[in-house]
Amino acid sequence: MITLNPLRWGKQYKSLEFQDVFHFDTGESIAKIGQVNGGMVQMDMRKADNARKVLREIPTQELVARCKKAAHMFEHETLPVGDSQQTVADFIHQQSASTGLPEHMCRNNMQKNCFVLSNIDKILDALTRGLDLEIFARGYGEEGRNVTVSYQCQTPVLGAVLPNNSPGVHTLWLPAVPLQVGLVLKPGSQEPWTPYRMISAYIEAGIPAEAFCLYPGGHDVGGMIMSKCSRSMIFGSAHTVEQYSGNPRVQAHGPGFSKILIGDDVVDQWEDYLDLMVESVLSNSGRSCINCSGIWASRHTKEIGEALASRMGGIDILPPNDPKAALAAFTNPQMAKGTWGMVQQDLAEQGVVDMTASFGERLIEQERCAYLKPMVVTADSPQRAVAMKEYMFPFVSVVKCPQKEMIKSIGPTLVGTALTADEQWIDELTAATHIDRLNIGPMPTSRLNWLQPHEGNLIDFLFRSRAYQIVPMKIAQPV
């Protein structure tokens, strides 16, 4: 069994308190995670400036090269993680065992993280709109066109309170390192694997260990990270997002309520987009904020619902190591039962029809875990509560709504895929501020182009663009 120790500015700390991580199906203890407390974070953060200092001692291009090396090591090599040597196979098995995600999905998430880090130069080029990274390192520089620009770093470290069981979100904090910003991470209690392995890969690739903290622990640890880091990310519920709304120190990530909007100009050819819809709903077992939870159209909603149900309703539970496994387990069966209860309430409303009702039981309870099989429901109006719901399994509501009502009815939408060539509607969609990522054309909501910012540009979050004027000084020569 592996023991994961907290990391305090690169040094392993052997705590007296541990939390066990269990295999979701067998109940076997697979890891022990040493715990810290909030006070420890508070004391450590007094030395946060050193994290940026050690990173600034390495030229940015060299940091980029080391990040690429780390990407390779993360994906392909055996790495020291906690008190063990972790192979790639170990990592995938451990992550699947604690999160309930099928192993091939864990591998996909691993590749996604690796892709971002391997292409970090291109991603930073896109996020900075082509600015030389030395400008961020130095704080100012020459943009070209004889214009001086200044980007002032707002924090020596980026804090992140990471989610419990979603290995797909780690791409968001990875680019901090080549920007010479240290990382202070609170790993999720069931998904410590990616942050631990990624930090190990960074260190093995030559990034100074003093730039990293890994703080497993309770709520006080998350609170202290948020309080003491000038910039931090948190992953949580809609309530969490609301709590930090408007707080410039915090980037809060919550449910996505991502949607596919079908324009009147293509809705009669809806069958052409069925694969896209299924992929958007089903990928990563519907767990991501970028999974589609709503398909909106002015007509054919019943037929779309039936077709999606026939494609997804019969999907069965397979062992996590089966390459065809499409469903993740709820490692906490109570959460599945609670979710099912909420779905039952949604279905009780008039105008809502469960299109997967004939495909057998949806809630499958096992000895230590539970599953929810894919669900497709139709709603005859955006007024139905289910139109605004998102759950942690493949669940989609097909909502009947006139195109002209759609934009004002959809609510917050992290990824909106608009299937249309209607120029006027595209113009209106482009202007809609409640849609974050907008895909025009047949692009699944779950496919992200990493050269685009995701839920805010990390550069804007970590740096402040400000005026910087330089006038040559005349220094008197010593007599």
Add this chain to the structure above:
Amino acid sequence: MTATTPAWLATDTQIADAKKELDQHTYESVQWHFHESTGCPFWLEKKAELKFDPLKEVNSFDDLKKFPEFEDECLRGGPIERWIPNGLRNKPTYVFETGGTTGIPKSRMVIDDFRIDYENFSHTLPDEYFPKGSNWLMLGPSGPRRLRLAIEHLCQYRGGICFCIDLDPRWVIKLIKKGWMEHLEEYKKHCIDQAITILTANHNIKCMFTTPKLLESLAAGLAEKGTSIQEIGITGIFSGGTEFTPQWTRFCVEELLGGPVEESGVYMTPTYGNTLMGLACSRPVTIDDGYTIAYYAPQPRAVVEVVDFDDHTKIVGHGETGRVKLYTMTKEFFVPGFMERDEGERELPFHKYPWDGVSGVRPYRGFASSTTVGVY
């Protein structure tokens, strides 16, 4: 779990003597609390509901099991006078409260108990680190709390003067429940600012009471000013009020206080207590003992048992986990078995306190998710 033959273990003779003293004290307490001339209206009224005569049938501590469990809900609301023993009528009386963020708080009347408890506790403090005559800082809850006056009395009993801050724990709980974490942070800063102002005002403060969370915040606040608890001149810290864990204690010793007492010169003693029971002292906390925090009730005035989660009359084995059950038997207050909101492991008798203790005290698992703990 404690090793089977630790050096600090009490001898059989010590244990037997303590048991004898407890039995005698129990008998006398029950005679006092259930006699018409000395008992309080509450217990005299309860006596009529009992299926046994406590004056005749309680001759030892074990006989207390004949009483039904004490429900602390009956401490809510008045009249407070029903708790005053007839034998102590007309003496100056205090009322101390617990809870009270919403609704009616629980009240306990006190005449001299807090003084007696803290004078007894004073004799357990090492003078080297809690020098007689030195001044104290009470960095803990103010208002209608026993702790506030008790610490002041402890300090005065040891010849010092106690400085205090304003801290309203009921407001702190409201801030947490409302999710106003920024306000919470500001309130904490407000409390720490008061403490640092006092500590840096040349008052010769060497000792203090504080809670674990406030000790953390104080250390961080001092560090921001380029100093430390050690540098500011504190040598003795009496801490309690919220949960201690071995890991936190280790962190505290190593990183807040500047190392083990032999190196840092700062001594910290964890305590466990409440308004009902008084104050339980801890066995010395050492690296060798894995920073185990084991508490021992101030017997015979109060007793702590670790009992089975399902059967509260059954004591668990040494090293086993159970729920904490309290008994209080002072002239002022009688509690024949109250189920505390904590759980822990039963500890072997310690030579200084030759009776069972409890370690690893933490919120009882049955309540843990619904209780707001560690608020100040």
